[in-house]
Amino acid sequence: MNDVFSAINHRTSANNFDPAHVMSVDEITELAQFTNQTPTSFNQQNWRLVAVHTPGAKLRLKAAASNQPKVGDAAVTFVVVGKIGGYKDLPVLIKPMLDSGQIDQAAYDGWIKMANGLYEGKDQFQRDEAVRSGALAAMTIMLAAQGKGLASGAMIGFDPVAVSAECKLASNEIPVMLLAVGRPAPGNWPRKVRRDVGAIVSFSAD
Numbered sequence: 001m002n003d004v005f006s007a008i009n010h011r012t013s014a015n016n017f018d019p020a021h022v023m024s025v026d027e028i029t030e031l032a033q034f035t036n037q038t039p040t041s042f043n044q045q046n047w048r049l050v051a052v053h054t055p056g057a058k059l060r061l062k063a064a065a066s067n068q069p070k071v072g073d074a075a076v077t078f079v080v081v082g083k084i085g086g087y088k089d090l091p092v093l094i095k096p097m098l099d100s101g102q103i104d105q106a107a108y109d110g111w112i113k114m115a116n117g118l119y120e121g122k123d124q125f126q127r128d129e130a131v132r133s134g135a136l137a138a139m140t141i142m143l144a145a146q147g148k149g150l151a152s153g154a155m156i157g158f159d160p161v162a163v164s165a166e167c168k169l170a171s172n173e174i175p176v177m178l179l180a181v182g183r184p185a186p187g188n189w190p191r192k193v194r195r196d197v198g199a200i201v202s203f204s205a206d
């Protein structure tokens, strides 16, 4: 459990990555596997990752990301992709829970009905859910990378149209965030100051 606290307390955003560091597909897949444990509303799993780790693809993604050097230097940059209307996948996604007996038919039907009722016809809410889920997935990658002794750097500085084209995203998919991961190079900033905890938490009163 201390590993979690250590990862939270030691993660910082890196700008400088070792351009000589290469991550194998297996290593990248391991990070993706940790990230796969990220929770989503109704377990709709409305996100996916595009791992940009090859030289040509990195350069193209860099051009679509305000030429941020870390996209070219980091071993991999994950494009965190959110899916709009992901709740429509639930009948397939939660079927294994029904088949294994984890939930019964009534729970299965109720689960889907509740999700349909919540999301159907609500475009902004469906988009919010895609961003919400993608953001949680991005945080999981950052902590998993930290746990592996790697640095990470989140990015919103990119052209969403160009990134969508480069990653061939479907019309119901949006690039939520880019996330560079790799071995840090010297010169990264130390931990940045945060507000006092009293400024970020308030407590209910009965």
Ligand SMILES: Cc1cc2nc3c(=O)[nH]c(=O)nc-3n(C[C@H](O)[C@H](O)[C@H](O)COP(=O)(O)O)c2cc1C
Pocket (backbone or CB within 6 Å): 011, 012, 013, 014, 015, 068, 153, 154, 155, 156, 157, 158, 177, 191, 192
């Ligand atoms: C959603 C998000 C988008 C960000 N976009 C960029 C970016 O495009 N370029 C960049 O250099 N840093 C970016 N950052 C890094 C932030 O500046 C950094 O997280 C913040 O200053 C806090 O520093 P820390 O991550 O080291 O605690 C982004 C961070 C987040 C969470």
